[in-house]
Amino acid sequence: YELAEVVRNLAIRESEKGLSTGEKQMYTRSKKILASELMYALEMEEDDAEDHLDSIIEDAHSGRAAAAATA
Structure with a gap:
């Protein structure tokens, strides 16, 4: 859940x-990692998870x- 908190706080x-610039990079990477976790948990494509x-x-x-x- 800490990753979700990082994404939330940066958003x-x-x-x-x-x-x-550094925070933007961290935000982009964190969102990508969280989206990949959603992709597996919700059984969806990576692009769909990022959109979600x-x-x-x-x-x-x-x-x-x-x-x-x-x-």
Whole structure:
């Protein structure tokens, strides 16, 4: 679950402040590794797993933005 936390934290930081070059590389690698784990766990193709992960991240970001707007 630590990998998922890294991806989550970097996704939040990217949307709020942007990432440094090193952080972008870490974010890209972490997402790729997490997507490969999803690929095996959900029995899907790698591209589909990456799209699925991107969708989850976008949905989470949308939820955070909506919550911030109502606060």
